[in-house]
Amino acid sequence: MTESFYADVLGATQITPNLRRVHLGGGTIADWESTGKADEFVHVHIPGDNPAEGWEDDHDIARHYTIRSYDAVAGTIDLDVVTHGHGLGSSWAKNCQPGDRVAISDASGFYGPPGGSTKRLLLADATGLPAVARILEEASADEEFDVIVELLDLADKIELPSKATVRAVWRVSGNGRSPSALETCMSRSEAPGEDVYVWIACESAESRRARKYLRNNWGRHHTWYRIVGYWYANLDEIMATYNSLTDEQRAAYEAIWDDERSDEANWEELEPFLAAHGL
Ligand SMILES: Cc1cc2nc3c(=O)[nH]c(=O)nc-3n(C[C@H](O)[C@H](O)[C@H](O)COP(=O)(O)OP(=O)(O)OC[C@H]3O[C@@H](n4cnc5c(N)ncnc54)[C@H](O)[C@@H]3O)c2cc1C
Secondary structure, eight states: OOOEEEEEEEEEEEEETTEEEEEEESTTGGGOOOOSOTTOEEEEEOOSSSOOOSOOSOTTTEEEEEOOEEETTTTEEEEEEEOOSSSHHHHHHHHOOTTOEEEEEOOBOOOOOOTTOOEEEEEEOGGGHHHHHHHHHHOOTTOEEEEEEEESOGGGOOOOOOSSEEEEEEEEOOTTTSOOOHHHHHHHSOOOOTTEEEEEEEEHHHHHHHHHHIIIIIOOOGGGEEEEEEEOTTHHHHHHHHHTSOHHHHHHHHHHOOTTSOHHHHHHHHHHHHHHTTO
């Protein structure tokens, strides 16, 4: 992701007790292009004391959010932000005002079921719900989805309109307040058939537990799943450990990720490295 686009906050709407929709438009947003991937996301440079000047991959000033919807003709984008308590992004969603200027990056996405497949399993916490909602909204009538979403509160449940067949289960767990139940849900379910594409988005440690469970118990080729860590429950700890790596260890870490292969193929190699270094 390299480009910056500018947008103004047009307003914000409370969708559920812990989910706030921020409406963006104006600026250079009409030049922003969708990737067409239903879980596409951008890096949002959130204005502090000064207006945003351009996105940077820097946790001091920017956060990732899913493009919940966009209207190319009107030049508008909606982001659904979990207002989990404290944090730059969470506070911004609660307090942003019409006219506030943000910068967003170009988009990137992960969701990519193999062509010809129609069955899906989606697991997410509240941060993955905007992507789940958009995936379902854009799905076709011949698709079939099993969906498990864990929330802070059942009042955060939303409608999930879709042309597809959708079986949704809602749970109150995880989301930084109690242990996540996603891995337990996986272990209590029958292994999905080989023709089921699995997509999971949740807290990072939970995403790695889910990946491990899937690889060890559901064994499938990495083209049939995509698991993404959306946030860290222990970011400070992880950053401290990462910053304590030697230059050689950092170089070894960076050398593992190869853009020529799929992300999940990279994760197969990355996981043992991270575990060995306490990451
Ligand atoms: C590809 C991608 C797409 C994403 N899409 C969305 C989206 O559409 N909507 C959305 O709300 N989030 C989304 N996220 C997650 C979001 O970027 C993180 O939750 C981010 O950390 C929020 O920033 P913050 O400033 O509110 O909190 P931070 O400043 O990052 O963290 C402050 C504290 O809050 C905790 N925290 C952070 N997020 C949460 C949470 N969700 N629940 C409980 N505790 C939390 C941290 O552990 C930390 O202790 C996405 C992330 C990725 C990688």
